[in-house]
Amino acid sequence: MHALIYRDGRMRVGEIDDPRPAAGQALVKTLACGICGSDLHFVHHAHHVVETSSRIGGGFPIDLGRDIVLGHEFCGEIVERGRGPNALAAGTRVCSIPFTHADGSGQSLGFSADRPGGYGQYMVLNERNLVPVPNGLSAEHAALTEPMAVGLHAVNRARLLPEDVALVIGCGPIGLAIIAALKIQGISDIVAADFSASRRRVAEAMGATLVVDPATVSPYASWAAVAYPQGYQPGSLDAFLKVGPQPRPSVIFECVGVPGMLQKVFEGALAGTRIVVVGVCMEPDRFEPLFPLNKENDVIFCFYYSGEEYARSLHNIAEGLIDVAPMTSRTVGLNEATDAFAALESGAEDIKIIVDPWK
Amino acid sequence: MHALIYRDGRMRVGEIDDPRPAAGQALVKTLACGICGSDLHFVHHAHHVVETSSRIGGGFPIDLGRDIVLGHEFCGEIVERGRGPNALAAGTRVCSIPFTHADGSGQSLGFSADRPGGYGQYMVLNERNLVPVPNGLSAEHAALTEPMAVGLHAVNRARLLPEDVALVIGCGPIGLAIIAALKIQGISDIVAADFSASRRRVAEAMGATLVVDPATVSPYASWAAVAYPQGYQPGSLDAFLKVGPQPRPSVIFECVGVPGMLQKVFEGALAGTRIVVVGVCMEPDRFEPLFPLNKENDVIFCFYYSGEEYARSLHNIAEGLIDVAPMTSRTVGLNEATDAFAALESGAEDIKIIVDPWK
Structure with missing residues (x-):
């Protein structure tokens, strides 16, 4: 052949x-x-x-x-x-x-x-x-179907809450698949960031409710303003003591996979943010553990998907739930x-x- | 004063x-x-x-x-x-x-x-x-009470399953607090590792079911042999395809907090292992993302505890549940x-x- x-x-x-x-x-x-x-x-x-x-x-x-x-x-x-x-x-x-x-x-x-x-x-x-x-x-x-299954699996692993505010970093095929899966799950606030204008347009078409060009605006600040309308206030003691205004539950999907990206996510995350890593960084990476420690983040690494998630993704495309x-x-x-x-x-x-x- | x-x-x-x-x-x-x-x-x-x-x-x-x-x-x-x-x-x-x-x-x-x-x-x-x-x-x-609350909080954040096989790396006060909290939760297999013989003795007294000196035996291999009695087989495709013998659910508590420790944990973890980071590494750290990606690990960073966990810890000590x-x-x-x-x-x-x- x-x-x-x-x-x-x-x-x-x-x-x-x-x-x-x-x-x-x-x-x-x-x-x-x-x-x-x-x-x-x-x-x-x-x-x-x-x-x-x-x-x-x-x-x-x-x-x-x-x-x-x-x-x-x-x-x-x-x-x-x-x-x-x-x-x-x-x-x-x-x-x-x-x-x-x-x-x-x-x-x-x-x-x-x-x-x-x-x-x-x-x-x-x-x-x-x-x-x-x-x-x-x-x-x-x-x-x-296959990239859509990767995105669905990442969303399934994120332990979503209905009121979650989601941030998707990187709108390549996997980031877009995640946006589509978040929309199907009924997540009402989906912030998406990509340097490419065309990818941001597609992100919007697939369900992002706010798209951001990281060259001009901080994706983290934009997203945190939705999660924390009282003002951008990254994780601190207050979240754990339940003092003052509390943020909505929040989740970040890292879909870029280059060294240094995870540290940026840790710096931008709020207290309690779940961070789902789907970007495949092939090289060693460096981060400051005090950031996720202090904010008590969960970091959820994703790589595969199940046969059920694969079949569900084909269904979602064929039934028009994902265009x-x-x-x-x-x-x-x-x-x-x-x-x-x-x-x-x-x-x-x-x-x-x-x-x-x-x- | x-x-x-x-x-x-x-x-x-x-x-x-x-x-x-x-x-x-x-x-x-x-x-x-x-x-x-x-x-x-x-x-x-x-x-x-x-x-x-x-x-x-x-x-x-x-x-x-x-x-x-x-x-x-x-x-x-x-x-x-x-x-x-x-x-x-x-x-x-x-x-x-x-x-x-x-x-x-x-x-x-x-x-x-x-x-x-x-x-x-x-x-x-x-x-x-x-x-x-x-x-x-x-x-x-x-x-x-305070260090016991740190340990209880870490165990509460670990999303334990009754059949979990736990590994505690480092038996300082926080590692020991975790062992005590795991015992109270009814976890039947608690492997604990520390270079100090006296700390290993205390770990055993507080509920560890197997103690390991990392200078002579790999804590990860010892723990994996409990989780995976069919043979030590770190995470791979098989766990996700549910092919072959599947390991018991597993969790590792990292209670050391020095650079390089997390990468060792990633290398020793099984597919799907939840990794709870309680050790406070104050310096930047380096790791290879492909390890936790490929094994789809969750990394759960812990730092604080709630007032309820604090009060519960005092209760646990006063009622003799923790000696x-x-x-x-x-x-x-x-x-x-x-x-x-x-x-x-x-x-x-x-x-x-x-x-x-x-x-």
Whole structure:
């Protein structure tokens, strides 16, 4: 099959063996696959990713001496009906979490030399993970299920209260997914910050109630003014002694993931703010513990999502609860994918670019 | 009155004006005051504490150009009956949170040039904060209420599950308070780690079910073997996909508070472990975000406690639910207090030394 192949720090379009389904697996023709920030990172820092994952005991033991087909935000179509009693018919459009269960342990798809991801024309998926795409939803939009699941999971982990005032730092795909999930949960005050005007526009379209350009206004002060209308007053003894005006419960979603960002969040947080870290900072980071200590913050780190959250996200898109159209700028073929990677890295106007390996 | 006076980085015993109660306040004769690690720190790093607190917006605006009487773990005796309808009689033995409410904001006692703490012969306390000491409990043991409240608050913030496997890193007074609170909550597996053999002995006496010397055995491996009897397997994809044997829910209490400690905790944590940070690391710290991200840890920072937790802690001591006797090594007078500070800093056998300003 044709595929975008990663090897030795470079990407090229080439031929690779079609993957072959084993028992309990389906051969799926890839229709669409979104480019994720972690794909961009992997291309430049694969050795660091693999080495760190190994130190953590994580799920990404990747043989970098072989061809790798990335892509984990995908939608496809079943090529051949499976043999199980609940097998889906050929031609059924499906999504799946980008993981397989084999040999008693979970393995990733799209970060693996053994299991090609969505930048190839075919994938092999576990039948138990397949979710049919309802309502004639387009493959491009269904491919957004994965980042939407990341956002939904982050919101589910935030232990939201109905009166929470939310701040979303960074309006890339994950920040936008969080805004959409917050809106569905009925959160009435969603402050969102991004340097990009186009991303701020999309944030507003997806449910942000106040958007802020950090180049001109402090996102933290804007958000705190909503949480604490009596005046901006960061965490202190008063919150714990319940002296004076108390802020509304508050939550910050950190969706940037660069060193120094978390310390800024700690400086801007209020007493008792829950801080949900979704941005993936790959390098060591530095912070001053006295800030979160003094404010008694909870820091909730998020990385995965459950199969239920994944299926719920597809439902949310297909039922129109989330309109992902403003996020998806364009669809490219394999030959244009490398340029699309570069465009996303340059931080220009694109938010999510979809790869169609058959285009 | 006689008091241990801090000024310009030095401690000396001297005379200072008796504090005078205002409306709603009681004059209290100090009977006992425990020496806390934060007192030791303040003596050497007062300017850093004040400057950092100011940056955080915290509750410690301290005038370092004046005499300061430290001490916030105290028990005293009411000198004169107050005027309110619920005022306690003279001679009543009382404890109090080391905070006052005045002018619409909370202020600390024992870290203040205006409100002398428990290393002076008299204190002025807010009547609404006074808690009578029941059951003829000794003042030395009642003075342990404050560190016990810190531990109880940390345990209350940990969102414990009945089947949690707990690890307590560091068995100073706060680690021991946490062990005691975990035992009261019915947690059946409490692993505790400290380099000091005497502290490990006290940890066992207070409820630890397994004590570990980190010089010879990894506390994390010992704890994980309880949480994950199928074999030590740190966080990975499997926990999120629910593939293979799942660990019991788990929680780590970090009670050391030195740079680098949190990263060690992140390395040792399991997938989903809640990490409660109670150790007060005063310096900037460094960590690798990929560890808590990949394991989806919650990091719960603790600093204060509520009035209810304080009163509950006094109850726990007075009713014999916590035996603080193994923690309190000796009681000294003001003239011996400076030597006691030095003994605690040397990390010798003492755990908690009590100052009696009338001795």
